[in-house]
Amino acid sequence: MFKAESWSDQKIETIIGNLLRVGVSISAVVVAFGGFLFLMRHGKTLPDYYTFQGEPAALRGFHGIVDNAIALQGRGMIQLGLLILIATPVVRVIFSIWAFAVERDRMYVGFTIIVLAVLLYSLFGAGAAL
Amino acid sequence: MRCAGPMPDLLILASLGFSLWTSSSLFPDFRVHGLVLVQNFSTLLWHTSIGYPPMNVLEFTGLVFIGSFVAGLLGALTGLGGGVVLVPLLALFFKVDIRYAIGASLVSVIATSSGAAAAYVKEGFSNIRIGMFLEIATTIGALFGAYIAGAVPTTAIAIVFGAMLMYSAYLSRRPRTAKERNVPQDALATRLKMNGNFPEGDGLRHYNVKNVPTGFGLMFGAGTLSGLLGIGSGAVKVLAMDQAMKIPFKVSTTTSNFMIGVTAAASAGVYLARGYIDPGLTMPVMLGVLGGSLLGARILMEAETKWLRILFSIVIAVLGIEMLYKGIIGGI
Numbered sequence: 237m238f239k240a241e242s243w244s245d246q247k248i249e250t251i252i253g254n255l256l257r258v259g260v261s262i263s264a265v266v267v268a269f270g271g272f273l274f275l276m277r278h279g280k281t282l283p284d285y286y287t288f289q290g291e292p293a294a295l296r297g298f299h300g301i302v303d304n305a306i307a308l309q310g311r312g313m314i315q316l317g318l319l320i321l322i323a324t325p326v327v328r329v330i331f332s333i334w335a336f337a338v339e340r341d342r343m344y345v346g347f348t349i350i351v352l353a354v355l356l357y358s359l360f361g362a363g364a365a366l
Numbered sequence: 367m368r369c370a371g372p373m374p375d376l377l378i379l380a381s382l383g384f385s386l387w388t389s390s391s392l393f394p395d396f397r398v399h400g401l402v403l404v405q406n407f408s409t410l411l412w413h414t415s416i417g418y419p420p421m422n423v424l425e426f427t428g429l430v431f432i433g434s435f436v437a438g439l440l441g442a443l444t445g446l447g448g449g450v451v452l453v454p455l456l457a458l459f460f461k462v463d464i465r466y467a468i469g470a471s472l473v474s475v476i477a478t479s480s481g482a483a484a485a486y487v488k489e490g491f492s493n494i495r496i497g498m499f500l501e502i503a504t505t506i507g508a509l510f511g512a513y514i515a516g517a518v519p520t521t522a523i524a525i526v527f528g529a530m531l532m533y534s535a536y537l538s539r540r541p542r543t544a545k546e547r548n549v550p551q552d553a554l555a556t557r558l559k560m561n562g563n564f565p566e567g568d569g570l571r572h573y574n575v576k577n578v579p580t581g582f583g584l585m586f587g588a589g590t591l592s593g594l595l596g597i598g599s600g601a602v603k604v605l606a607m608d609q610a611m612k613i614p615f616k617v618s619t620t621t622s623n624f625m626i627g628v629t630a631a632a633s634a635g636v637y638l639a640r641g642y643i644d645p646g647l648t649m650p651v652m653l654g655v656l657g658g659s660l661l662g663a664r665i666l667m668e669a670e671t672k673w674l675r676i677l678f679s680i681v682i683a684v685l686g687i688e689m690l691y692k693g694i695i696g697g698i
Contacts, residue, residue, distance in 0.1 A: 249494055256480035256627070263477070264656060271427075271649040279424035283646070288463040290641030297639070314645035318473050318652070322634045324480045325627040332498060343558075347499050351628065354505040358512075358635030 248335040252328050259324030263317045270305070270313025277310060326355050423646065430460060431650035438478065438658025443665070444675045445619070446538050446682070448655050449475045449597045453527060454685040457698060462647065464520045464698055468596030469642030472630050474655040475598040479627035481656055482663060492620040493562045496575065496613065500585045501625055504603070505632035507589020512633035515594045516640055524693030527595050531686030534601050538679040549612045552576040564617055573614050581611040593633035598626040 294300035295315050304312020329352045336344040421429070433455050434448075441448025449471055456467035486492055515523060555561060555575040563570035584606035592599040600622050607618035637643050692698040 249490075249492065252494075253483040253486070256483040260477055260481045260656070264653060267649055267652060270645065271653070274646060274649065275424055275427060278646070279427075280422050282420050283423050283426040285460075285462040285466050285644060285647050288465050291644060292641075295645065296641050311645040314649045315643070318643060318645070318648060319638075321473060321476050321480070321652070322631050322638070325476060325631040328480075329501075329628060332494065341559075344495060344498060347502060351498065351501045351505055354502075354509060355628070355632055355635075358505075358509055358632045360635070 248332075252331055252335075255331060256324050256328055259320060259327065263321035263324070266317030266320060267314050268317075270310050270315075270317055272310070273308060273313055274310025322359070326352070326359070329355060426460070427646070427650045430456070430647070431654040433459070434474070434651045434654025435658035438474075438655035438660075439662040440658075440674070440678050441478075441655075442482075442659040442662025444538075444678045446534065446675070446678055447598055447600045448478065448659055450531060450534055450601075451682060451685060452651065452655065453596060454531065454689055456647075456651070457524075458685065458688055458692065464523060465515075465642050466644050466647055468515065468523070469637045469644065470596075470648040470651040472592075472596035472634055472637060473643060473648050474652045475592075475596070475630045476627045476634065477652050477656045478659045479598065479623055479630070481660060482623055483627070486620040486623055489565070489620065491564050491616045492624050493560070493613075493617055494624070495558070496560050496562075496607070496611075496617075497621045497624050499558055499560070500582065500603075500606075501628050503582045503585035504589035504592070504625055504629040507586040507591075508593035508629050508632040509589075509636065510586075511590035511593025511595075512636035513593075514590070516636075520698055521693045521696050523594065524689050524698045526591075528686045528688075528690030528693055530591060530595060530597070530599075531682050531689060535679045535683035535686060537601050537605065538675060538682070547573075547612055547614070549574040549576055552578070554578045555611075562617070564614065571614075573617070575611050575613055577610050577612065581606045584610055589629050589632070592626075592629050593636070596633075596637075598630065600626055 294304055295311060298319070301312055301315040301319060305316040306312075329348060333345055333348045333352065336348055434452065437448040437451050437455060439448075440446075441451070452471040452474060453464065453467045456462040456470065457464045551561070551574050555578050558578065560575040560578070561573065562575075563572050565571075585603065588599045588602035588606060591597065591602060600619075603622040603625060604615075604618045607613040607621065608615050613621070634643070689698075
């Protein structure tokens, strides 16, 4: 019984691991492309990271970032890549819910839903709470 | 689905290489600056440290990429994680505001955790039930930490960071725990189906887990540190699992790596909404750390990392002292 259980866990983990890697790869390509656009336009300017101003509102939220990326703005494109990166662990958690459900493990479906709720709150609720 | 071990790994490296190649061929300025960067590297380092003459974005990006690459490489080779030196590197050396530094570091932590996941998974050591249960604590902690980060002065963050660095340096010098441990079955851990097996030799070795509430509490602390400082806090996670819950070391480290990405994602949303994640800065940090850590994982050879571990832990301790000092005198 132990062996069967660990085998299916192993299979699930392998799928999850590959899922994460594909997510990171896509993210890296989008970030690199955005970085290329950004450096092409702003490479000669002086960096301004020394004092904190916070990002403009358009680069803080989902809609603004997507609009910026579609307009081929370098900074928006990088943010989109970073959003994809942040989404990879979230997708992993969603996939885990399904995997535990297949194993009919209600307890762990419950635990995983709690983790997902915290993640979704951070991504979608945090802006409103600030 | 057991295939594709090193394949996506190569995919990431190829995408990094492709981006560099396109940058240098389609954009001659980059190549010129790249050459200048290599030739005058020491001069640039000197200029960076004294802050004059000011660098342009291209030079800054190149230097940050190199620094992050080295941090990722050393982090992977020593197993201490590169994230912990990123914030001091950016804040102390590049004089970046610590909030931007924390934002860039946190995002990079997700990249290394997710990027390394497939390699760890293949070995069959990580325990997804332990990881998922404890992630309830780390994600709530991370959210809490991210809120604190916005409420306390940056000098306080620097002081906590300094203390954390010195603690990490201390932990890395401690001997690892004994391999064999006979842990009796624990009622709560059994109820939570945490006891598991891992491959050893030809077969599987069984292990039991204990002290779940203590581990859960420590994980809340690890999550808070992660959200406050923008680090993976893998050292604290491993401590909670290996020392408190008596989970075998190898299972602890691989499960910890799995948890780091989810934990960091929980505070990343808050950081993004608050404007801590600057694309221009995060881009070279994330790509550099990712490339460095993947390369490090490839060339990893146990025997040769001993002196590297010692060296890296000294670097971490020195950075810790400087962070503490800067935090106390208010220079950050």
